[in-house]
Amino acid sequence: MSTRPLLALACCLLLALAGCAAAPGGPSTAATADGTPSAPPGSAGTPATVAPPADGLHVTVVEVVDGDTVRFEYENGTTDTARLLGVDTPEIYGENTPDEFEGVPDTEAGRACLDEYAERASAYTKNRLLGEEVTLAFDANEPRRGYYDRLLVYVHHDGGSFNYALVDRGLARVYDSSFERGDSFYAAEERAMAAGRGLWTCRDGTPGPAGADETTATASATATVTASDAGDGIVIARVHADAEGDDGENLNDEYVVLRNRGHEAVDLSGWTLTDAAGFTYEFPDGASLAADATVTVHVGSGDDTESDLYWGRSRPTLNNDGETVTLRDANGAVVAERST
Structure with missing residues (x-):
């Protein structure tokens, strides 16, 4: 028998297979509404990083649905809905289930308290993100879209992770999944x-005092708490968020004052100050605070001295409408916290 018919048959089979590989229904690289290639079915999307990726999506938040869900507008004018990855704020439109929040009692008081924090989380998200340009990033371990076809994203705003800030402020629990940033989120949840x-x-059935998680400030600052032996005596004496005149033109008049009420100097090397949005200042090596002395951390730039340190931010940071600043020692333990 001639081999030519066999060769012809083999060629036909190869062409047919190639046609099947390119047939509709296979993985698509068509552009999504944001103009970027869509992820194939089952794809994990782009890897997540701590900082906003250079190729992250730049969008504008146009509506806040609740604390962990927003609608946004792409640069081409189309809109979409995003669900924040790794976090779960109490429900504002549905019934809250205390069992989902560790230690919260399944009682009328527990549910009422979660209802209160649903409102606070929504107000916080609206206050921070509505109308703002943000960067969206995806996670290698999670699909691009979830329930209701919402994008599953990390939201980065002004250099900080908004998802992380919700957990750190105690406005959300960590949503159990395989997302890449789980370790840092669970650590923040434990601290909160x-x-x-x-x-x-x-967990006591009663909402705590209003703080930076709301759109308005409280009449007076909450009491400073001390929770670290290493920082015994260190308190946040003042949070001055509203600089005189234009905040952007007077950054160093936004500041935080620490006071050492103890009897010994305290080494501040590696300690951190964090605001409600997650922006963090790390004290330089060798920084210390003498007994019965104060040090002022200014938001802007300048030359550090024993009494004045400089965050180095290029824009206003402390929220005039209510702010919470947390001081942690070099091991990450909370030393003091103050709200305005």
């Missing part, structure tokens, strides 16, 4: 629980 911040006050 230990400090009794935000919704974790619901």
